[in-house]
Amino acid sequence: xxxxxxxxxxxxxxxxxxxxxxxxxxxxxxxxxxxxxxxxxxxxxxxxxxxxxxxxxxxxxxxxxxxxxxxxxxxxxxxxxxxxxxxxxxxxxxxxxxxxxxxxxxxxxxxxxxxxxxxxxxxxxxxxxxxxxxxxxxxxxxxxxxxxxxxxxxxxxxxxxxxxxxxxxxxxxxxxxxxxxxxxxxxxxxxxxxxxxxxxxxxxxxxxxxxxxxxxxxxxxxxxxxxxxxxxxxxxxxxxxxxxxxxxxxxxxxxxxxxxxxxxxxxxxxxxxxxxxxxxxxxxxxxxxxxxxxxxxxxxxxxxxxxxxxxxxxxxxxxxxxxxxxxxxxxxxxxxxxxxxxxxxxxxxxxxxxxxxxxxxxxxxxxxxxxxxxxxxxxxxxxxxxxxxxxxxxxxxxxxxxxxxxxxxxxxxxxxxxxxxxxxxxxxxxxxxxxxxxxxxxxxxxxxxxxxxxxxxxxxxxxxxxxxxxxxxxxxxxxxxxxxxxxxxxxxxxxxxxxxxxxxxxxxxx
Amino acid sequence: xxxxxxxxxxxxxxxxxxxxxxxxxxxxxxxxxxxxxxxxxxxxxxxxxxxxxxxxxxxxxxxxxxxxxxxxxxxxxxxxxxxxxxxxxxxxxxxxxxxxxx
Numbered sequence: 001x002x003x004x005x006x007x008x009x010x011x012x013x014x015x016x017x018x019x020x021x022x023x024x025x026x027x028x029x030x031x032x033x034x035x036x037x038x039x040x041x042x043x044x045x046x047x048x049x050x051x052x053x054x055x056x057x058x059x060x061x062x063x064x065x066x067x068x069x070x071x072x073x074x075x076x077x078x079x080x081x082x083x084x085x086x087x088x089x090x091x092x093x094x095x096x097x098x099x100x101x102x103x104x105x106x107x108x109x110x111x112x113x114x115x116x117x118x119x120x121x122x123x124x125x126x127x128x129x130x131x132x133x134x135x136x137x138x139x140x141x142x143x144x145x146x147x148x149x150x151x152x153x154x155x156x157x158x159x160x161x162x163x164x165x166x167x168x169x170x171x172x173x174x175x176x177x178x179x180x181x182x183x184x185x186x187x188x189x190x191x192x193x194x195x196x197x198x199x200x201x202x203x204x205x206x207x208x209x210x211x212x213x214x215x216x217x218x219x220x221x222x223x224x225x226x227x228x229x230x231x232x233x234x235x236x237x238x239x240x241x242x243x244x245x246x247x248x249x250x251x252x253x254x255x256x257x258x259x260x261x262x263x264x265x266x267x268x269x270x271x272x273x274x275x276x277x278x279x280x281x282x283x284x285x286x287x288x289x290x291x292x293x294x295x296x297x298x299x300x301x302x303x304x305x306x307x308x309x310x311x312x313x314x315x316x317x318x319x320x321x322x323x324x325x326x327x328x329x330x331x332x333x334x335x336x337x338x339x340x341x342x343x344x345x346x347x348x349x350x351x352x353x354x355x356x357x358x359x360x361x362x363x364x365x366x367x368x369x370x371x372x373x374x375x376x377x378x379x380x381x382x383x384x385x386x387x388x389x390x391x392x393x394x395x396x397x398x399x400x401x402x403x404x405x406x407x408x409x410x411x412x413x414x415x416x417x418x419x420x421x422x423x424x425x426x427x428x429x430x431x432x433x434x435x436x437x438x439x440x441x442x443x444x445x446x447x448x449x450x451x452x453x454x455x456x457x458x459x460x461x462x463x464x465x466x467x468x469x470x471x472x473x474x475x476x477x478x479x480x481x482x483x484x485x486x487x488x489x490x491x492x493x494x495x496x497x498x499x500x501x502x503x504x505x506x507x508x509x510x
Numbered sequence: 511x512x513x514x515x516x517x518x519x520x521x522x523x524x525x526x527x528x529x530x531x532x533x534x535x536x537x538x539x540x541x542x543x544x545x546x547x548x549x550x551x552x553x554x555x556x557x558x559x560x561x562x563x564x565x566x567x568x569x570x571x572x573x574x575x576x577x578x579x580x581x582x583x584x585x586x587x588x589x590x591x592x593x594x595x596x597x598x599x600x601x602x603x604x605x606x607x608x609x610x611x612x
Contacts, residue, residue, distance in 0.1 A: 084585075091551045240556055273592070274596045502534060507610060
């Protein structure tokens, strides 16, 4: 098959230029409304439930899920669906356990919630380590993905692509703060949901809008095995471990949690998770159609020829069913997707560095509004430079495991301390602190000794730790340490503080 | 400086306190129940994928294996549980919060 993928594509560049102009226009507009820390970190708490639902979906649906999962389904059939489902099931958990109490207890970061009932300094430091580790690995995966993707889609050099992503997202966050970032997420979510829906519609049109006819065709072409679980899940413990990390990690991602502060109150936060869950679930259902559509209409051989990992399945499908202009549109959507996710991550990293570490640890919570904004912007510039450098450093390396690693750290370091600080009165500062540090360190160590690093990357012959996903060990360990340490050395004053905050947990600061 | 009458508990404060306890307990019960339900559904699916591949590969109707059907149902279950929570919170939880405020 002849494909325009990898060639500079006029429609792709036109759509992408349009997106950049629109998003920078939003940034200029937002910059006039970004004068206070509440505006910079939390969009002035004026985002509506529907808007935040879209923005949450925008922050969460990365290019990895659009291109990666569609590719995985196209290449391995049913097995790819396991990921689609795993990425959705964390959202109900966010709803049941986290969203509303988080909104009521915190201001800008999830560390606020833990720190507000415990001792500031040790909690903020421990929480920042976990948050920054999650953000760093997530950022590396996104930047390397951006470089590869843009090289594949537009034929631009890798380094140039990484620099463009770094500079444009810097403009969003630096000048427009959370207001610009939120609107970029909303635009991106609408484009991504719209583009994926159109693509799925064009696929289904060829099967008289009957998905079963599409699946039947896939089964006829590649054997009934494509509709059944295959080689991906060989070790049940590893599968459960991955599932735990995806589910609970969603509820511990700093850039997702930060979004709940952009709405006026807890009830709005609740409604926004409802919208987000609906959008994200719909999107992952579409990946079923896109994946099998690419498998049948484009063909597995062509997909793996263009990119061995299958990442170009969705763009190739767009080209076949909608021609070069539609390919250009989908390519621009994928680029916009990466930009938006990177901007969200950078903003949450800047909040951790400036609000948690600078203001609350180094300055003992005594910093003027002006100083806080300056520090937040300096942190944003630093993070943009770091992410460009990391993106270029990791060029050509296998970073696919890093998203899983980010989820595993979020589930092991952030989630246990956060959920216990919301629901368990006996949690102590030392318990939470040791739990967060253990969660980060044990996840990093076990990933290092796992087959992913030892066999796939270092090419050693054996791995000391048998699982690719450490969550099943590190998440219970982190909970056990938080609970054990807190019970061994109870702190009655901290328990009393929890009871004082219980009203605020439900009602907010009314 | 704290005003003395603010830190001492009197009878109305205690009843407000027990109302708060009741709201917390109800919120916790619902959260645990729905979280457990989501985990049972999702990990039930993963365990079937791991341990009963032949069953999931069986066709339910032409073009749709039991595995794919269950996969879609996990997504539907996530929607349904979220919807149940929102319904509960919009009616019962919000009503108790209104009582707490007044």
